Amino acid sequence: MVVGAGFSGLYMLYELRRRGLTARVLEAGSDVGGTWYWNRYPGARCDVESLDYSYSFDEDLQQEWKWTERYPAQPEIQRYLAHVADRFDLRKDITFDTRVVAAQYDTPSATWTVRTEAGDRLTARYCILATGCLSVPKAPEIPGLDDFRGPVYHTATWPESGVDFSGRRVGVFGTGSSGVQAIPMIAQEAGHVTVFQRTPAFSVPAFNGPLDPEWEREIKTNYAERRRQNRASEAGIVRGDNPQSAHDVDEEQRQREYESRYTKGGFGILGAYADLMADQRANDTVSDFVRQKIRERVTDPEVAERLLPWEYPLGTKRICVDTDYYETFNRDNVTLVDLRRDALETVTANGVRTARGEVELDCLVLATGFDAMTGAVNRIDIRGRDGAVLAEKWGAGPRTYLGLGTAGFPNLFLLAGPGSPSVLTNMVTAIEQHVEWTGRCIEHLRTHGYRTIEPTVEAEDGWVDHVNEVASMTLFPKAASWYLGANVPGKPRIFMPYAGGFATYEKQCDEVAEQDYRGFALK
Ligand code: FAD
Ligand code: N01
Numbered sequence: 192m193v194v195g196a197g198f199s200g201l202y203m204l205y206e207l208r209r210r211g212l213t214a215r216v217l218e219a220g221s222d223v224g225g226t227w228y229w230n231r232y233p234g235a236r237c238d239v240e241s242l243d244y245s246y247s248f249d250e251d252l253q254q255e256w257k258w259t260e261r262y263p264a265q266p267e268i269q270r271y272l273a274h275v276a277d278r279f280d281l282r283k284d285i286t287f288d289t290r291v292v293a294a295q296y297d298t299p300s301a302t303w304t305v306r307t308e309a310g311d312r313l314t315a316r317y318c319i320l321a322t323g324c325l326s327v328p329k330a331p332e333i334p335g336l337d338d339f340r341g342p343v344y345h346t347a348t349w350p351e352s353g354v355d356f357s358g359r360r361v362g363v364f365g366t367g368s369s370g371v372q373a374i375p376m377i378a379q380e381a382g383h384v385t386v387f388q389r390t391p392a393f394s395v396p397a398f399n400g401p402l403d404p405e406w407e408r409e410i411k412t413n414y415a416e417r418r419r420q421n422r423a424s425e426a427g428i429v430r431g432d433n434p435q436s437a438h439d440v441d442e443e444q445r446q447r448e449y450e451s452r453y454t455k456g457g458f459g460i461l462g463a464y465a466d467l468m469a470d471q472r473a474n475d476t477v478s479d480f481v482r483q484k485i486r487e488r489v490t491d492p493e494v495a496e497r498l499l500p501w502e503y504p505l506g507t508k509r510i511c512v513d514t515d516y517y518e519t520f521n522r523d524n525v526t527l528v529d530l531r532r533d534a535l536e537t538v539t540a541n542g543v544r545t546a547r548g549e550v551e552l553d554c555l556v557l558a559t560g561f562d563a564m565t566g567a568v569n570r571i572d573i574r575g576r577d578g579a580v581l582a583e584k585w586g587a588g589p590r591t592y593l594g595l596g597t598a599g600f601p602n603l604f605l606l607a608g609p610g611s612p613s614v615l616t617n618m619v620t621a622i623e624q625h626v627e628w629t630g631r632c633i634e635h636l637r638t639h640g641y642r643t644i645e646p647t648v649e650a651e652d653g654w655v656d657h658v659n660e661v662a663s664m665t666l667f668p669k670a671a672s673w674y675l676g677a678n679v680p681g682k683p684r685i686f687m688p689y690a691g692g693f694a695t696y697e698k699q700c701d702e703v704a705e706q707d708y709r710g711f712a713l714k
Contacts, residue, residue: 192217192305192315194291194571197225199606199622200321201272202246204281206630215313216281216321217305219290223276225323227268231349232369232558233376235265238458238512239617241402242410243428245271247418247623252278254411262399262457262512293572294318296601301642303602316642317633319604320568324614327566329679331559333364335537341554346373347561356381360551362543365558366392371511373558375519382524385550387543389530390671391500393481394511398456425692427612427620430462437464437473449480458510467506468665468690474504481505488517497529503670509614526550563673564609564687565589575600576645588676588685592646592654592710593700595628601643604629609687610658614674616693624693628700632708641713650710662686 193200193207196218207214220228237244241258256271263271276282293306296318303318328347336343344354346369361381363374366388378384410417420429437445445464452460460481466473482499489495498517519525533547542552565585573581579599584590591597594611596604606625607613613621636644646654662668667686668675676682689696703709 192303192313192317193319193321194218194294194305195225195321195323195326195567195606196220196223196276196285196287197227197321197323197326198246198272198619199323199626200225200285200319201275201281202248202623202626203319203321203606203629204284205248205279206626207633208284210630210634212633214284215315216285217289217291217307217313218285218287221287222269222273223281223285224269224272226325227265227272229326229349230347230369231265231351231353232344232346232373232556233353233380234372234374234514235346235349235369236260236262236372236399237268238262238368238397239428239619240457241267242407242417243421243617244268244619246275246619247414247421249279250414253414258402258407260399261402262397291571294574294603296575296603298576301601317602317604319606319629320571320608321606322567322571324564324567324607324618325561327562327570328557329560329562329566331364331557332680333535333538333557333559335539336555338540339538339542339552339555340540341552343555343557345557345559346370354554356554358382359553360542361385361554361556362387362550362552363556363558364389365556365560366390367558367560368392368509368511369560370558371513371516373556374525375513375515377556378519378522378525383526384524385526385528385543385552386520387528387530387535387545388497389535390502391498392511393478393500393505393508394513394516395453395458395460395481395484396456397512397514398454399514421617421620422624422697423694425694426462427616427618427693430457430459432462432465434465436466437470437476438466439464445476446480449477453480453484457512461506461510468504468667471504471666471669474506474666478505485517490521494520494527497527497532503672504666507667507670508672508674560673560678562679562682563676564614565676565682566679568605568608573600573603575603586683588683589687590651590655592651593696593703594689595625595632595700596644596646596711598646598648598651601645604632610654611689612691612693612696613688615688615690621693624697624700628704631704635704635708636713639713643714644708644711646711653710657691658689659686661689661691665690 193216241263290308304314360383486495533545536544569582589609591610671677
């Protein structure tokens with residue numbers, strides 16, 4: 192049984208079938224797509240290029256599918272995933288509009304029984320959580336929100352029918368990746384947009400456009416090699432990582448390197464030097480470079496200063512990739528309110544009141560993010576061996592072995608979740624690796640006559656220590672990010688993804704499998 196029908200759940204179903212198993216996927220949404228089903232806000236698109244942000248498991252699929260843009264928008268990615276579901280006849284094993292609320296392990300039969308919101312029960316040998324890292328919108332924690340008389344839209348639960356902003360006064364909270372994508376699009380349509388910024392983002396331009404046919408031909412001529420290189424990289428994507436330190440070169444050379452990567456678009460700038468994410472002084476050089484670019488993109492110097500991020504090193508929150516984000520603040524119909532200077536007091540019936548006074552608004556857009564990585568798992572009442580409750584076990588932060596399983600919960604698999612490279616990578620690369628590892632593991636259990644697999648406590652403790660140790664060697668803990676759970680009040684502050692790099696991680700997973708699943712107990 193698989194919970195979730197996004198990139199992870201769809202491929203997991205395909206993989207299980209391929210290995211001769213039967214499976215059922217339960218999905219809360221009404222269609223496949225996961226992230227790309229729910230996040231329909233204007234401007235939603237990926238920040239990994241289409242030719243890489245796609246499945247590699249089927250040569251005909253990757254050859255035949257035609258992407259139109261370098262960074263495709265949400266409707267196109269959603270069409271792609273619907274095409275995959277149809278092409279491999281996946282829908283017949285997916286039950287939609289079905290939210291799983293509980294999962295209980297039964298020791299004598301070594302099976303999992305899940306309960307759905309509607310009260311239905313399903314039993315299976317394996318329970319695979321493909322529930323997504325960014326699938327539960329976090330509570331916005333904005334005072335007075337319930338008093339607002341106009342409509343309130345969250346980017347992650349956007350109405351299927353779309354929203355007509357024409358002539359309306361729109362207030363936007365949130366300037367992370369979702370806000371950075373949505374604000375320019377809303378500004379093109381709305382009467383006026385007021386952006387309430389709490390923490391400025393670091394954003395670099397996408398330079399999006401139609402997919403270059405030459406580039407497409409080049410990749411598709413040897414797609415397998417491109418995918419192999421993605422798998423052999425630390426970010427799950429080829430971005431020309433430079434092994435040098437930023438201190439190995441002089442200022443002029445550094446500027447040239449940053450400029451060349453910046454003008455290519457996207458987050459390749461993070462690969463400019465090997466120590467950008469580990470050494471504050473090295474990071475200062477790239478942070479300063481991007482801050483200077485922000486100044487150049489905004490006409491009013493005062494507005495530009497308010498848009499500059501100083502609170503954290505570049506890359507320690509997911510870098511945003513934009514189309515005209517900063518230029519949007521040059522429009523007459525856009526106002527930036529810096530909540531660090533003009534503190535938010537409350538939302539009122541007619542608008543938003545800050546220390547500066549009240550702004551009257553017709554509608555609000557919340558781009559306020561997610562209860563990331565653990566949110567979807569902890570919302571299911573998961574009970575393992577001897578009555579262990581997963582949400583309690585993870586009370587001080589998620590504990591996994593390799594991000595794939597957790598002690599006390601036999602035959603429970605997690606896809607691309609905490610303890611794995613996941614959100615620090617091109618996620619499709621990370622997802623394919625997890626799905627394939629899990630498929631191979633289940634086949635191993637079956638061919639060798641094992642009924643259960645579960646990490647040992649020692650292996651899990653060792654992995655959790657390793658994940659923490661690796662994170663502490665980076666600059667990541669310097670940002671109050673969702674990677675750390677810092678965006679949700681009361682959530683334990685633990686760096687959740689594995690920052691040791693994708694290729695390094697995959698090697699460890701493969702070694703574990705080859706050594707008869709070292710660190711797991713098989714029975
Ligand atoms: P999801 O796509 O989140 O799917 C999980 C599914 O599980 C959802 O459909 C959900 O409804 C379902 N589910 C959860 N809980 C339950 C339950 N209890 N019962 C039933 N169903 C349940 N990553 C990148 O690498 N590059 C990008 O450019 C990129 N862009 C992104 C843009 C946005 C707007 C967002 C929000 C995320 C983006 N990501 C990106 C991350 C993205 O989430 C992953 O790339 C990928 O789509 C995750 O796939 P998934 O199947 O693991 O999870
Ligand atoms: O969410 P976020 P997101 N009052 O948490 C602000 C992926 N993604 O949906 O920083 C005022 O990043 C909050 O402010 P602060 C990607 O991995 C990718 O944008 O907490 N403001 C912040 O500005 C990404 O990282 C794409 O001070 C409040 C914003 O809301 C992840 O999803 C596109 C507030 C939340 O930013 C999440 O991105 C979209 C409050 N009460 C998403 N509460 C691509 O481009 C929160 N904020 C590929």
